[in-house]
Amino acid sequence: MYLTATLDEMTEAQLLDHADEVSRTQRKCEAQVLRIAAQTAVLNSPETIDPDVARLPGRERVVRFGGVGTPDVAEFAAAALGARLEISSGSARSLMADALDLMIRLPQLWRRVEALEVKASYARFVARRTRNLTPDQASYVDERVAEPADGRIPWSRFEDLVAGLVVASDPEAAAEAEQASAQQQVARPTRSTEDGMRGFFIRAPVPVVALLDGRVQWIADVLRSLGDTDGVEERRVKAVAVLADPHRAVALIEEFAQWRDGSGERPDVDWSSVMPAITLHVHTYAGPEPTDTVRVEGHGPVTGEWVRRHLGPHARFTIRPVLDIAGQAPVDAYEIPERHRQAVHLMTPADTFPWGVSTTRHHQIDHTVPYRRDGTTGQSRVGNYGPMSAFHHRLKTHGKWQVHQPVPGIYFWRDPYGATYVVDHSGTRRLPAPEPPSPAERAVARALFGLAA
Structure with a gap:
């Protein structure tokens, strides 16, 4: 739309619209690079190598780049592809492995990449984390990660989500990995020094x-x-x-x-x-798909066996039932009761600003509809709270951003230029801009409501 205009000729709104176009083009190119990588693997199938020659020392061999279920590839293919993409041969091999895993082992995620709904970086991360899983285990992760992989949650939280799904897909292997990791404890000075430090x-x-x-x-x-x-x-x-x-x-x-x-x-x-007491919050899960996966706040997903092995001998546990969020009675004071803070953290554990990263328990709790000291009852209630970082709180108060919370835990944000976002338990999504009315629709509006053209 703005190809004929230089960036310094654009208004800020035009510049942001142009950023949308560039981002979409970037996703198209990244998806095409993955297709090229996969097709390179196809063109370099095992049939392209003479098995008798391959047995000679130093000759090209057939290897499997991706996970179980992906085809073998002539190993030298990655070098030529890497040179054309101006990346290392190792990076090109990783690219080919990710592409094959996505198309064969993670088809739901790959369809969303092709639809430009998921960034290649998010999809490739899932491919790497699931490479050592069986096809069925990879399918388990694929089914559950394909929807939230569209960027609705920021990177650090997405990493935790994928890690938890990998643990849940194979708890026994996760427990073995945890046990092996526990044998690699270290406490030593680093080798590097800098300016006496x-x-x-x-x-x-x-x-x-x-x-x-x-x-x-x-x-x-x-x-x-x-x-x-x-x-x-x-x-x-x-x-x-x-x-x-x-x-x-x-x-x-x-x-x-x-x-x-x-x-x-x-x-x-x-x-x-x-001396202070140290509190770790450990969340377990119940429901239609109970697993032995738990989450330790500030650490991430682990198995129940990890909790029993590492926390059990050193900790005293206080088990709290699921908090009745809906049953939290509102209060009239500006100060927020502790029970409300607990309910809000359980319902919205992350910063509620679009793509908020922070998951601390020490967010500032903002009143979505600003508190009024006019005696109005029930202003401090679940459904009128939004945990935020101090910066995002200031942005909401002074930065011309608007937010509405139609039901508890769902936030609609509008930036100063009209873009709209929805933030809920699944993350953040950008809402498409409404299409302008057609001439026929404008004519109907004038006839029914006397609106100007």
Whole structure:
């Protein structure tokens, strides 16, 4: 539409419309590249290689690039394709493997790529994550990921979704992988140094890292309370140094307890009461398709066996029933009750702005219809809340974005230029712009309602 106009001649609305066109063209090209990769594999079938020659040292062999069920390919084909696409031979081989997996093992996802509804990057990620699955297991993931793969959820949340489906498709293999991973624990300094600085890498079970993170932050907060004016990251580094010296750590905690108590005496320190408790939220699933897959907030999907093995010996569990979201009674105050916050987090665990990434429990809870201090009852209620990051909250309040929540958990957003998005439990979708009325429709409108042409 704007090929004859330069970018600096466009209005902002025209520039955004042009971005839509370029994005669609990009998807067409990416889908065509996948077709080319697959057809390259077809043209380089095993029949193109003399088996007697292939047995000679260093000669081209027949290999399987994709998952089980995809055809073998003459291995040198990837080099020529990679050179034409200006990528490495290894990248071209990965491209061919992804294309074959999508067309043969993930057909529902591939149909959506061809329809330009799913980005190639999303589809290729699923292909890679399912490569070691059986065809039936890959089909399980394909059926459940094809719809949300259209970009309605941002990348980090999509990664978690696919990881959970891979675990659910083969819980036994996932448990074996978790057990093998548990044997690869590491706590050592990194090799690289830069300007006198060096890192320390820890790879450990989630509860160990969560405990360490909580202790470090608590000591950093103690340092601030005792007068340390450094920034939080500098204080966290100091906290690590404190914890590395047990005698110093005890002295510091006693000093803090004395200051906090105000008694002027050095009390005995009850470590269990002074040190912070670490809470991990673990979600299990029930319903028509119960699985042994659970989600640990801040970590991702794991098997039930992982919870029993790694959390069981170290944690006390508090089991809470499913919260009755619909039964949350509204309140008249601006302040939001804790029970409402819990209900909102369970219903909408992510930032409700289009393609919001954050899933923290510490979002700002916005009133979708702004709170009015005029005595109107029931303004603070489930159905008038929207958790957001501070930036998106400011954008909604001051950035000319509009939002409506017709039913709890479904948000319709409109940007300053008229584009409309719907955000719900499945993610974000862009709503198509309405077609302008035809001349006949305009004539009917004038006749019925006296509207201007």
